[in-house]
Amino acid sequence: MSYKIQYNKQFENFKNILLNIKSIFSQNSQTIHLARNELKIIEIENISTVVKAFRVPNVLNQFVYAYLRKSKAYKAFHNATILHDLHVSTPEPIGYIEFFKFALLKESFFISKEFKYDFTIAHIRDEQPEYKKNVLEDFAEFTYYIHTKGVWHVDYSGGNILVKKDGDKYLFSLVDINRMKFRTISNYEGLENFNKLWFNEEDLTTIAKAYSKLASLDENRAIDEILMQDKKLKDKVLLKRKLRGVRN
Known part of the structure; x- marks a missing residue:
């Protein structure tokens, strides 16, 4: 299985975390949202993070996201980066990873720092x-x-x-x-x-x-x-x- 990965340079130590995110995510039980996608709060490297696991797309969209369109995980990370550059508040982006099988997009994850809100x-x-x-x-x-x-x-x-x-x-x-x-x-x-x-x-x-x-x-x-x-x-x-x- 191949992958695409990108991370915030301030969090270079998260590269290996992202590579192992599937097992880290499955072993954690602190789900805060479960619908089409699932979000969990996970303590990683002494940082409280929110990990978003995007639902595996249908077969057509697995092809679309692999070749024709940027994935939701990619957009979440890059949009968060743009917002931070514009000084618009969004949870600080850490990184994202996409996993491919037979050249089609399967699982994808986006990690950000947790934003404490009321x-x-x-x-x-x-x-x-x-x-x-x-x-x-x-x-x-x-x-x-x-x-x-x-x-x-x-x-x-x-x-x-x-x-x-x-x-x-x-x-x-x-x-x-x-x-x-x-x-x-x-x-x-x-x-x-x-x-x-x-x-x-x-x-x-x-x-x-x-x-x-x-x-x-x-x-x-x-x-x-x-x-x-x-x-x-x-x-x-x-x-x-x-x-x-x-x-x-």
């Missing part, structure tokens, strides 16, 4: 805590900041934004970053990036007001835009669910 932005949406306004305003500021850096997180959803309280402020860090775009984000376009968060109208209005102030946008137009983009996606998702129900 909750995800989904907590604000679901629990509606009394401090939510402060979090949402700081979140709007963070989002505006990353947009000025040309960062568009395609999967900007509740579970992919980690939140850490720091004094009177809230800090944010991006995860699940294998799908990112780096480009110019103009004016009201940035408000579309909030549409996968599934906030209620009140919370979206709070975000739009804070974002519009920072971006020097018309407040009422910003509110209309964020609500329109939210409704547009929700209608699309609900329609798909109805169609699935009809087919089933």
Whole structure:
């Protein structure tokens, strides 16, 4: 079985760790997420790391990722490196490795340092805590900041934004970053990036007001835009669910 490997030069001692990551991962039981992919917190070389094991692709995608497209592990590592260069918070990347059999991609892993956080932005949406306004305003500021850096997180959803309280402020860090775009984000376009968060109208209005102030946008137009983009996606998702129900 062949492999491709790349690691952060600050973590050269992780080369052998990456080469043996399959056995290290299988022997650890501290799973923090299990769906299509699995994430585990693993203490390695006195560093608390998060190891992400990507699901083995179907046969077609094994070929695609081997020859036509960069793998999710590759994108996670390289996008994290770009974000760090842009001073946008994401767990510090350590490295990734891809394993191939018969020249097709099989297992792949991405390792980063663990980011200690208090909750995800989904907590604000679901629990509606009394401090939510402060979090949402700081979140709007963070989002505006990353947009000025040309960062568009395609999967900007509740579970992919980690939140850490720091004094009177809230800090944010991006995860699940294998799908990112780096480009110019103009004016009201940035408000579309909030549409996968599934906030209620009140919370979206709070975000739009804070974002519009920072971006020097018309407040009422910003509110209309964020609500329109939210409704547009929700209608699309609900329609798909109805169609699935009809087919089933």
